[in-house]
Each structure stands twice: as structure tokens, then as C-alpha cells.
Amino acid sequence: MIIDAHAHILPQRRLDGLSIWLGRVFPNHPLAGKSFTEDLIVKELSRNGVEYIFNYVFPMEASETEGLNLFNYNLGKKFKAIRPFGSLHVENEGKESIVDNCIKNFGFSGFKLHPYVQGFSPDDEKLLDAYERMEELGTLINIHTGFEDYYPQRENTITFSMIEGLIKRFSGLTFILPHMFYPRLSEALFLLENYENVYVDTTNIFSAIIQDEENGMNRDREREVLMDSLNKWSKRMVFGTDHPAGMSSADKIFSDFYSFKVNDTISRDLLYNTAHGLILRNGGLGG
Numbered sequence: 001m002i003i004d005a006h007a008h009i010l011p012q013r014r015l016d017g018l019s020i021w022l023g024r025v026f027p028n029h030p031l032a033g034k035s036f037t038e039d040l041i042v043k044e045l046s047r048n049g050v051e052y053i054f055n056y057v058f059p060m061e062a063s064e065t066e067g068l069n070l071f072n073y074n075l076g077k078k079f080k081a082i083r084p085f086g087s088l089h090v091e092n093e094g095k096e097s098i099v100d101n102c103i104k105n106f107g108f109s110g111f112k113l114h115p116y117v118q119g120f121s122p123d124d125e126k127l128l129d130a131y132e133r134m135e136e137l138g139t140l141i142n143i144h145t146g147f148e149d150y151y152p153q154r155e156n157t158i159t160f161s162m163i164e165g166l167i168k169r170f171s172g173l174t175f176i177l178p179h180m181f182y183p184r185l186s187e188a189l190f191l192l193e194n195y196e197n198v199y200v201d202t203t204n205i206f207s208a209i210i211q212d213e214e215n216g217m218n219r220d221r222e223r224e225v226l227m228d229s230l231n232k233w234s235k236r237m238v239f240g241t242d243h244p245a246g247m248s249s250a251d252k253i254f255s256d257f258y259s260f261k262v263n264d265t266i267s268r269d270l271l272y273n274t275a276h277g278l279i280l281r282n283g284g285l286g287g
């Protein structure tokens with residue numbers, strides 16, 4: 001049994017946009033130009049043993065937020081496998097009520113922000129009310145870190161100190177840090193070691209190490225830090241595919257993970273137990 005703790009099933013218009021983007025930025029990507037539907041994504045994941053999917057959406061503009069959260073809510077009704085997460089935009093008015101609606105009415109498990117794509121900084125003052133409300137509700141937030149090369153046109157940065165500042169300020173809010181600031185994995189390891197409200201999401205790291213090595217880069221140090229983190233902290237680490245926006249096809253992403261041959265305990269923690277624990281506290285798997 002697997003929980004894919006990071007996927008992006010989006011409204012069809014956005015999925016179409018994603019295929020175009022992939023084709024333009026990564027023409028050799030196995031999914032470049034391939035068209036996706038929500039049914040196909042769920043099918044490809046379930047073929048790999050995925051039973052539950054944390055589904056992340058994020059609005060590019062404030063006006064998109066309401067429809068996007070409703071889309072994810074409806075997706076959770078359509079597919080038993082989907083655990084929806086909410087999102088918002090820095091320019092939204094009434095962020096507390098957006099947070100309330102997502103958690104209290106929609107029963108979402110938490111929130112996602114993708115500041116590089118959304119075009120704002122995660123520590124923007126205008127977001128603080130939202131974080132405060134999330135903290136009061138004891139929920140989760142997943143904020144993108146690392147992989148700067150993927151976002152050459154970004155206007156903002158997501159720095160270690162910015163994220164650490166939020167983690168300290170909102171110590172009752174559980175942070176899930178996807179990609180562990182790749183390739184600066186030691187930054188994520190430091191946060192795991194020093195703050196109990198930090199979890200990391202290893203999405204894309206296994207495949208990125210493999211692909212970087214295939215491209216002639218030395219990733220021995222990153223392998224070492226990753227294994228060190230896994231050995232010590234697998235109870236606070238999850239794995240996801242990022243499908244259909246990940247490093248490869250869903251099948252290859254899983255085979256890349258398995259190629260690291262981590263022991264059974266670590267594997268169970270990453271593929272199921274940690275994610276399961278996180279959402280048992282936040283709405284559970286049913287409903």
C-alpha cells in the first residue's frame with residue numbers, strides 16, 4: 001500500500017498548460033506533449049500500487065483560488081483515493097475565511113503554496129494571517145523548496161532563512177518541505193534536526209540524483225546526506241511522484257525510488273506510514 005504524498009491533478013485547462021510547459025522547458029521529458037486527464041493520472045498511480053494521493057493545487061491569480069479549491073473538493077468526492085489540499089494566493093482578500101472553508105467545510109488535510117510558480121515570497125507579510133489561522137486549526141502546509149533551475153523566470157526566491165523564519169514563528173503549524181531544497185539537502189536535514197514541526201517530502205530527489213549523475217554531475221555528497229536523513233528521520237519523511245509534473249513517468253519515478261534499495265522500515269515510512277500519520281491528525285483517510 002502506497003500513499004503518493006505529492007501529486008498535481010489540476011483542472012483540464014491547467015493540465016493542458018502543464019504539457020505545453022514540459023514540452024517547452026524539457027523537450028526530452030517522457031511526458032512532454034502527452035495529454036493527461038484526471039482519470040488517467042489516477043489510473044497510472046494506482047497501477048503502481050498507490051492507494052491514496054495527496055493532491056496539490058495552487059492558483060496563479062487570486063481570482064482562481066475559489067474555483068480551484070472547489071475543484072479539488074469535487075475531485076475528492078469523485079475519487080476515493082484523493083486527499084485534497086487547499087491553496088490561496090497572496091492577493092486574496094479574507095484569507096482566514098478561505099482557510100476556514102477549506103478545513104471546516106471541505107475537510108481538507110492542509111495547504112500547498114508554490115511560490116515560484118505563483119510569483120510571491122512565502123514570507124510575504126500578506127500571508128501571515130493565513131499561516132496564523134492554519135496554526136490555530138492545527139493543520140499542515142506544504143511549501144515548495146529547491147530546484148531553482150526549473151524556474152528560470154522566477155522573480156522571487158525561497159531561501160533557507162525565509163523558511164526557517166516561518167517555522168520558528170509558527171511553531172504550532174506543521175511544515176512539509178518538498179524537495180528538501182534540492183540540491184542543498186543539508187538545509188532540510190538541519191531543519192528536521194532542529195524543529196519538531198518540520199516534515200520533509202522527498203519528491204523528485206531520487207530521480208534528480210539519478211538524472212544528474214547520468215548528466216555527468218557528481219551527486220555522491222547528496223546521496224550521503226539523503227541516506228543520512230533517511231536513516232535518522234524516515235518517521236518524518238514522505239515520498240511523492242509530483243505526477244504529472246515530476247521528473248519522469250510515474251512508473252520510472254517509482255523504479256528510481258526502488259533503485260536506492262532502502263531498508264523495509266524506511267521504505268514503509270516514506271511510502272505510507274509517515275503520510276498516514278500526518279493525515280490521521282488532519283481529517284483521516286475516509287470520507
Ligand SMILES: [Zn+2]
Pocket residue numbers: 006008242245
Ligand atoms: Zn509539485
